[in-house]
Amino acid sequence: MIGTSTLEAPVSDQIDSSTAQPARRYNYWLGGKDNFAVDRASGDEILKTFPTARIAALENRRFLQRATRFLAAEAGIRQFLDIGTGLPTADNTHEVAQGIAPESRVVYVDNDPMVMVHARALLTSTPAGRTTYLEADLRSPETILADPELRETLDLGRPVALMLVAVLHFIEGYGAGAPIVRTLMDALPSGSFLVATNSTKDPLPPKMAADYDAALAAGITNIWPRDRAEFTALFDGLELVEPGVTPVSEWRSEGETEPRPNPAHVAMYGGVARKP
Numbered sequence: 001m002i003g004t005s006t007l008e009a010p011v012s013d014q015i016d017s018s019t020a021q022p023a024r025r026y027n028y029w030l031g032g033k034d035n036f037a038v039d040r041a042s043g044d045e046i047l048k049t050f051p052t053a054r055i056a057a058l059e060n061r062r063f064l065q066r067a068t069r070f071l072a073a074e075a076g077i078r079q080f081l082d083i084g085t086g087l088p089t090a091d092n093t094h095e096v097a098q099g100i101a102p103e104s105r106v107v108y109v110d111n112d113p114m115v116m117v118h119a120r121a122l123l124t125s126t127p128a129g130r131t132t133y134l135e136a137d138l139r140s141p142e143t144i145l146a147d148p149e150l151r152e153t154l155d156l157g158r159p160v161a162l163m164l165v166a167v168l169h170f171i172e173g174y175g176a177g178a179p180i181v182r183t184l185m186d187a188l189p190s191g192s193f194l195v196a197t198n199s200t201k202d203p204l205p206p207k208m209a210a211d212y213d214a215a216l217a218a219g220i221t222n223i224w225p226r227d228r229a230e231f232t233a234l235f236d237g238l239e240l241v242e243p244g245v246t247p248v249s250e251w252r253s254e255g256e257t258e259p260r261p262n263p264a265h266v267a268m269y270g271g272v273a274r275k276p
């Protein structure tokens, strides 16, 4: 389902409060109120295996904001395609970008109807810029790219930053993320950027890594981890911006509070790269 006009059922009928949803669980970890009992139960269950999931969520948000600031202030990017929007919280992509360049244009995409309801209500643009919201699935990148609202908002002849922050790990399977990223980046011109983060087991002690595997097998979590090689391959053909692929908490984190968290408490890779 794409855009506002094609909603076929009232939104309240589309919101599934009986199954945990990633956006609401993440909202719970970030201390938000837009979540149901089932999301809190799922979040608590994951915290048993990965007790620092809240730190990971907060550090991922900080990465998103630093990366957006870099794109707007240093790389001159004025167009953003942010897939996996999440429930609105402070300093979303358009707020950071439009705080630097009010004319910035942002297309937010998420497959959770509840995210879309909140986003349309709360993620309002500066008069000079524009924000658009599409309900669509990252697994159908061609559908996202063909959407008329996206085409009205973004000029795909000019550089765009593709933001895939804490969403690729909902695409399960080794190598499953790369073709999606490739399809999206192929549609964007030279000078565009890819920003991505993904959960990883790499820094985890063996017992925690085994517990993560067990939680995946048992369906307690659907957050699919990627190792450094698989994550780095997402940026094939692009020029990684310094400092390259790092734990999200270490990427251009000079202005952040010290000490930085232990990478094992974050367990998430991040990177930013430019299309040559």
Ligand SMILES: C[S@@+](CC[C@H](N)C(=O)[O-])C[C@H]1O[C@@H](n2cnc3c(N)ncnc32)[C@H](O)[C@@H]1O
Residues within 6 Å of the ligand: 022, 023, 026, 060, 061, 064, 083, 084, 085, 086, 087, 109, 110, 111, 112, 115, 136, 137, 138, 139, 164, 165, 166, 167, 170
């Ligand atoms: C953990 S939140 C990340 C929010 C934000 N990008 C951030 O980093 O703070 C993940 C978001 O991705 C969305 N999502 C998960 N799978 C998706 C898919 N296949 N297509 C589109 N959105 C998806 C969820 O609904 C949720 O809003």
